[in-house]
Amino acid sequence: MCLVGLAVDMHPDFPVVLLGNRDEFHQRPTRAMHWWRAPRILAGRDLQAGGSWLAFAPDGRFATVTNYRDPDQGPAARSRGALVTQALSMDSQAFHRHLIEQGGAYGGYNLLWSDGEGCWYHSNRLDDVPRRLSRGVYGLSNGVLDTPWPKVAALKEALAEALETDTLSSSGCFGLLRDPRRPPDGSLPDTGVSLEWERLLSSAFIVSQAYGTRSSSAMIQRRNGRITVEERGFDPEGRETGRRLFRFGAA
Template sequence: MCLIVVGWRGHAAYPLLLAANRDEFHARPTAAAAPWPDAPQIVGGRDLEAGGTWLAVSVGGRLAAVTNVREPGMAKGARSRGELTRNFLLGSESALDYATQIDCAAYSGYNLLLSDGEELVYASNRDGAPRTLAPGIYGLSNHRLDSPWPKLEKARAAFAQALATLPDENAFFSLLTDSEIVADDKLPQTGVPLEWERLLSAVFVQSASYGTRASTVVRQDCAGNFRLHERSFGPNGELLQSSVISTGV
């Protein structure tokens, strides 16, 4: 997943709100959001290559999402980042306790957002110690939390405006499907070729081989129940399916 905007305790009806895009090569095998056959208390998409997830929730009121840190040329970690989210959702530790116990050196660069219903925690093996987040709106892509990348700042601003339209989710999906390419003089310099910087500068990434595979809006109500709405995409941004799943505590 390459873009997440999350609102924490900023809306009276929905203390946790999240809008996210997962960008990946279209050839990588993926299961769309659904209860997991081997762990039906977990609801979300699944990476069928390594078995983890980029974003999922649990019936127990837990949420986990991960993005990679873009650092071309770095050696690959021994373990899949998707297991970080999976293991949190399968466990019972507090978000902060779980985050502080991670063997950071075993993974390539990662950013994690974890909620146990009581706290929202940000953890990264490229950005210091895990920390609990205060109420607010936060953005995460493939660098540190709230890095001033143009697409992230644009998405955060649109997310803040969309809060007033809830429970209608159209404004959130509208921000997630923004395919505008950033001008060259405003592109971040992340070590990838210019054509890739351009492609990845859009909120919604589309090409024949790589792009946004899923757009997801998650909201948790005051009772801890989740509503997860996912739209799946194929090459060049073709809409494949849309699904809505609700969980109870």
């Protein structure tokens, strides 16, 4: 993922709401969200590296990863996409130890996940142990959690406003993600890439022939444990190519 909004215990009916955009080179081979046989998770698959960027367990636990943008970092020994599947298949304490002891073997990452007891965050660009998230609305892109880039701040604000209504739906979340606006140059972050790339990457929804928003996803967890997940795919022109809707979890 490249842009994520997460709400934890901010609505009486929806304890967790997660939405985000995956931005990637259009030529990178990808399979859309589906139920994997092993491990048993709902996720898209990066057919080049084999991992994923967003996944859900049948009981509603989730994991999502973004890269930490650093043009100077060298090649990593391990793929960040593996963290998503590990978060949902490993024992919680063992996974925490893995992040602390082995996190440096991965490229720069931000990881958000839930373990059935709460939601967590960890980045190997912070000298820190995994942090349990308290009640709130969070935003994540390619800096650390809640770095106030314009598109992160805008998504957090829009999600907070949406949570004030009684009609929140996964379909309604997609309007929050499909925002093509670019901030003025003076508001752009300086992440070490060219100004042209900073401009392209500054919008929530990215459209270009080579690189752009490949898919948007939204998950709503209800108080009774029922989960609704929807994914929408997009082509290089920003046109929708398909929708996938999944409902699962305790009744």
